[in-house]
Amino acid sequence: MSTSAIETKVKGIIADQLGVGEDEIKVESSFIEDLGADSLDIVELVMAMEEEFEVEIPDEEAENIKTVGDAINYITNHKK
């Protein structure tokens, strides 16, 4: 899967999970500061991405995923 395809899917998941418009979601957007996510939202996002991309995101890695770009990078690097 290409990075741009991953980016599109990730943004779709975020829009669905956080109830924000896809046009508001930028690569540099912070989940908590820009998109209004709380800690439960982050857990749900991580679980949704794990399912969609069939990757495992350990808790210690999830802590470092703070922006949309972080998520896209993690999935790009770990997706089989």
Next chain:
Amino acid sequence: MSFKDKVVLVTGGSRGIGRSIAVGFAKAGASTVVISYAGNEAAAQETVGLLQAAGAKAEALKFDVSDAIACANAIEGVVKTHGRLDVLVNNAGMAVDGLVMRVKDDDWDKQLDTNLKGAFALIRAASRPMMKQRSGAIVNVTSVVGEMGNVGQAAYSASKAGLIGLTKSVARELSSRNIRVNAVSPGFIGTDMTSHLSDELRQKMLEGIPLGRLGNPEEVAQAVLFLSGDASSYITGEVLRVNGGMYM
């Protein structure tokens, strides 16, 4: 109290307190009441009949709540089949009595796994669909024994006390999603679980109950219904005692 259009899952729902809870929801208008049961097929089917007679869609799922994968599958199945899950009642429980010096590891594990880990596994699985819905109610059935201890019930009381801690932690975690988590703590209720007690022990226990009688399962069910519905919309992390004053 109306549970119109609500989907309810009651574990250990084939007999005793669980059956009364399930039937209580059906009578209060729940559209769907799913019960889980460990093995008593005849009792489960009888309960399904009672639920249908009360006007609810009913389903009985056979699984062991101490099996976390079975719990996850059950929740997934309920959400898939019925579209949502509004109320989870963790009622399934078991007791193997014995003085602490004689308690076998297996019996300890069985009680903790069924009474405490089972509730945890079901809550973990149910929290996701409830979070998505932005609503839900979870009621854990604990016991007076979890609050005051009892000779010969070290494991049972530990498991039931554990449920109270679980209730309060999860109540805090899920509060922002409008999911309330409470416990009901029955005292000495007349069911199969208490029928084996000797007359002498029964008499002694009655002396410790200000209302002077055993409770009945319907009285526990009423408390569970209260904590599951809008009537208790500002109550979470609470332990509601239904014990005739046995422990205050």
